[in-house]
Every structure is written in C-alpha cells, then in structure tokens.
Amino acid sequence: MNDCTFIILGATGDLAKRKLIPALYHLIKDKKIDKFLVVGAALEQVTADEFLERGRSFIPLIDEEIWQQLKQVTYYHQLDFHDATGFNKLTHFVESLEKESKRPSNRLVYLAVPSVFFCEITRKLGTCGLVKKSDDHGFVNDVWHRIVYEKPFGVSLKSAQEINACITKYFNEKQIYRIDHYLTKELVGSILLVRFTNMIFEPLWNSTYIQKIEIELSETLGIESRGRYYDHYGVLKDMVQNHILQLLALIAMELPEELIEKYIRNQKAALLKKVRCIQGVLGQYEGYTSEKDMPKDSITPTFAQLIFNVETPRWKGVPFYIKTGKALEKKDTSIHITFKEVACKLRDRCIYSSNVLTIQIAPEASFSLQLNTKKPGALYEVTPVNLFFSHNYVFGTNTPEAYEVLLEQVINGEQAVSVRFDEIEYSWVIIEQIEKMNLPLYHYKQGSSGPK
Numbered sequence: 543m544n545d546c547t548f549i550i551l552g553a554t555g556d557l558a559k560r561k562l563i564p565a566l567y568h569l570i571k572d573k574k575i576d577k578f579l580v581v582g583a584a585l586e587q588v589t590a591d592e593f594l595e596r597g598r599s600f601i602p603l604i605d606e607e608i609w610q611q612l613k614q615v616t617y618y619h620q621l622d623f624h625d626a627t628g629f630n631k632l633t634h635f636v637e638s639l640e641k642e643s644k645r646p647s648n649r650l651v652y653l654a655v656p657s658v659f660f661c662e663i664t665r666k667l668g669t670c671g672l673v674k675k676s677d678d679h680g681f682v683n684d685v686w687h688r689i690v691y692e693k694p695f696g697v698s699l700k701s702a703q704e705i706n707a708c709i710t711k712y713f714n715e716k717q718i719y720r721i722d723h724y725l726t727k728e729l730v731g732s733i734l735l736v737r738f739t740n741m742i743f744e745p746l747w748n749s750t751y752i753q754k755i756e757i758e759l760s761e762t763l764g765i766e767s768r769g770r771y772y773d774h775y776g777v778l779k780d781m782v783q784n785h786i787l788q789l790l791a792l793i794a795m796e797l798p799e800e801l802i803e804k805y806i807r808n809q810k811a812a813l814l815k816k817v818r819c820i821q822g823v824l825g826q827y828e829g830y831t832s833e834k835d836m837p838k839d840s841i842t843p844t845f846a847q848l849i850f851n852v853e854t855p856r857w858k859g860v861p862f863y864i865k866t867g868k869a870l871e872k873k874d875t876s877i878h879i880t881f882k883e884v885a886c887k888l889r890d891r892c893i894y895s896s897n898v899l900t901i902q903i904a905p906e907a908s909f910s911l912q913l914n915t916k917k918p919g920a921l922y923e924v925t926p927v928n929l930f931f932s933h934n935y936v937f938g939t940n941t942p943e944a945y946e947v948l949l950e951q952v953i954n955g956e957q958a959v960s961v962r963f964d965e966i967e968y969s970w971v972i973i974e975q976i977e978k979m980n981l982p983l984y985h986y987k988q989g990s991s992g993p994k
C-alpha cells in the first residue's frame with residue numbers, strides 16, 4: 543500500500559528544496575518506500591532535473607546511487623494554479639505515468655504553497671479528479687488519495703474557518719492532513735512519554751512543584767528567499783500559532799484517556815482553549831526590510847517574547863515564557879521546566895539551585911536534568927550538576943528528519959501528524975488575542991539574543 547505517486551504543488555519553492563526533496567531522498571535511502579513516482583508542479587518552467595537539483599545541496603553526504611534512483615522516478619509539470627485546464631493536463635500526465643509504470647494510483651498531493659491558495663487548489667484538484675473524495679476509511683475504491691496542507695492553516699481564525707469549510711466539501715477528513723512538522727520530531731514525540739511514565743515527573747507536573755516553563759525556538763537563519771511569504775505572516779503566524787502552541791499543548795495538557803491520537807487531540811484542544819497571553823514584546827532584526835522582496839516600511843515581527851498563562855487548576859500561577867526569533871545568535875529549540883526550590887530546612891543559608899529539566903529538540907536531541915550535589919572538597923556546600931541524555935549517543939545517529947517521518951506517516955495513513963481543526967481554531971484565537979494587545983516592536987541586531 544505504500545506504492546504511490548507523490549505530487550508536490552509549489553515544487554520550486556523553498557519548502558520543496560529545503561525539506562521535501564531531502565525527505566524523499568532519505569525515504570529511499572532508509573528503504574521506507576518501495577515504488578513511487580514524484581511529480582513536481584509549479585508555475586516556473588523548469589526540467590525535472592532542475593527541479594530536483596535545487597534540493598541537492600540540502601542533503602549532506604549525498605549517496606549518488608540513491609540520488610540517481612530518485613532522479614529516475616522524478617517528473618516535472620508546469621502548472622498555473624489559477625488555470626483549471628492546467629489541472630486537467632496534470633491529471634492526465636499523472637494517470638499516464640501511473641499506467642506506464644503499472645502502479646496503483648495511490649496519490650499523495652502536498653500543497654507546499656501559502657494557505658491563500660488552499661481553497662482554490664483544493665477545488666480544482668477535486669474537480670479534475672486528481673484527488674477523489676474517499677470513503678470514511680480513507681479509500682477511493684481500492685486506492686488512497688491524501689492531501690497535505692502545510693502550516694500555517696490560514697492567516698486568521700476567519701480565513702482558517704473558510705478554508706476548512708471549503709476543503710471539507712471536497713474531501714473526507716480521513717484524507718486531509720493539516721500538518722505541523724514539529725509533531726514528528728523525535729524529542730517532541732517523547733514529551734508525553736517522559737511526562738506520564740516517570741514517577742519523578744508525573745506527580746510533580748503542576749503548579750505545586752513547577753515554578754515556570756520556558757519554550758524557546760531560536761534560529762540563526764534570517765528570511766533568505768522567503769520574503770514574499772514571510773512578510774504576510776511574521777513570527778506569530780509562522781512559529782507561534784503552530785509549532786510553539788503545539789509544544790505548549792503537549793507540555794501542559796491533562797492526561798489523555800489513552801495514548802492514542804483521538805484522546806491526545808481532545809486534551810490538546812482543551813488546553814489550547816485555556817491559554818492567554820498576558821505580556822510580551824516583538825522584534826524585527828535590523829536589515830529585514832532590505833531583504834529580497836521586502837517592503838521598505840514593513841513592521842512584520844521576526845521575534846517574539848511572550849508570557850502565557852494557562853488558566854487551568856494545574857497551572858495556576860505558573861508563567862509560560864515563550865521566545866522565538868530569526869537571525870539570532872544561536873539555533874536553540876528547547877523546553878526548560880524549572881521546579882520550585884526545596885524548602886530551606888537543613889541550614890540557615892540555603893543557596894540551592896532549582897531542578898531544571900531541559901528537553902532540547904535541536905541542535906542536539908537531548909534531555910538534561912539539573913540536580914544539586916556536593917561541591918568537591920567543601921563540607922556541605924552545594925553545587926548544581928547536569929544529568930545528560932543524548933539521543934544520538936544512546937540510539938545512534940540515524941534518527942530520521944521530521945519531514946521524512948511526516949511523509950512516511952502520511953503514506954502509511956497515520957493521522958497523528960495532522961492537527962485537528964479545533965486545535966487550529968483555538969490557536970488562532972490566541973494569536974488574535976496577542977494581535978489585539980498591540981505589543982511594542984523593537985529592532986535587534988542580527989546575531990544577537992533579540993531586542994535589548
């Protein structure tokens with residue numbers, strides 16, 4: 543069932559070259575898929591080789607043999623998203639490739655385009671029959687057709703609702719994937735397991751024992767060639783609405799009835815309903831407005847530092863600090879859970895540190911737990927030390943990249959990678975609440991830690 547045709551709409555864009563082509567290469571390398579075809583489609587007139595070559599530099603230590611295998615199954619079709627006949631031609635193109643290569647017409651269509659095009663493209667895909675509406679089990683006769691919508695889903699609550707109403711007219715929920723690649727990162731996947739399966743954490747995961755929670759998604763990269771996309775979204779819609787709120791939901795949600803998707807989503811949605819931003823600042827890196835395709839007077843934020851409250855009994859009074867930004871001094875994707883200090887009973891002067899559990903997602907997938915121990919040579923003096931777990935050291939360095947896992951899961955029909963629409967709605971409510979706060983915008987130097 544994993545033989546399929548993988549169709550990328552928006553094939554000449556940043557996402558395709560940076561993430562999707564490398565993910566396809568790795569799926570072949572790791573022998574995750576047997577037979578498949580790749581069809582790239584976009585407005586630009588390029589050859590299949592040219593389309594593929596753009597992704598090459600994003601694959602470290604490329605194996606030529608694997609690359610050639612990918613090349614042999616890759617095609618390109620020029621397509622104007624506004625042209626209905628273009629979609630008919632694309633459908634015939636795909637059908638004839640599938641026929642020639644004698645494979646079942648399982649299809650995965652990936653919309654690597656901004657969400658303003660989602661409805662129009664969906665309508666055309668549905669009308670031309672490239673993607674057919676499935677039954678409630680996700681099947682179209684004896685094959686599957688699935689459609690992936692890249693985040694962010696919409697630009698506001700209203701637009702997200704309009705898009706959702708539009709796409710659910712054409713397709714069954716079983717074939718719709720509103721994805722967030724953070725959910726397929728190895729260490730994000732372990733958040734719930736770490737929380738709920740360890741006696742040293744599960745009973746302490748609440749405001750009686752936790753002082754604060756910090757979530758940081760800092761990047762060194764600036765906007766690069768994504769100016770036209772990014773300036774319409776900015777950091778709140780590009781990172782906070784999806785990746786950050788999904789992490790927050792996993793960290794803070796209540797225990798699901800079972801660790802299965804339906805219950806996890808119920809709890810994430812219930813949690814997101816209770817999140818409020820209480821304070822924050824925004825930033826824009828110096829030089830942002832001189833980037834390619836950028837309006838000179840843009841006030842789009844590339845940085846946000848926010849404080850959230852989660853209005854549930856479990857988190858009463860615990861601040862959630864969020865920091866995310868582009869062109870910062872380091873890449874750091876981490877969650878820090880700081881526990882309260884132990885009551886000072888043993889001595890008159892208590893200079894203990896708090897215990898801190900750090901879940902680092904990137905650059906190094908790891909956990910560390912800061913504990914207090916005795917300072918060498920000193921009688922009863924305390925010093926903090928770190929217990930450290932490196933994912934690669936323990937499990938090997940072959941951990942697949944998030945997009946590879948994501949594609950594999952969609953091909954396998956695993957809806958865990960898809961964010962349910964109510965979660966998306968609650969997340970937009972939070973973003974709109976932040977927008978109404980009119981937070982101040984400061985400039986910051988590239989390579990710094992953000993606005994002073």
Ligand code: BG6
Nearest residue numbers: 693723761763780781875904944
């Ligand atoms: C994407 C954002 O969803 O995530 C990008 O659109 C951002 O702006 C990227 O750079 C970060 O993902 P990762 O996996 O590199 O942390």
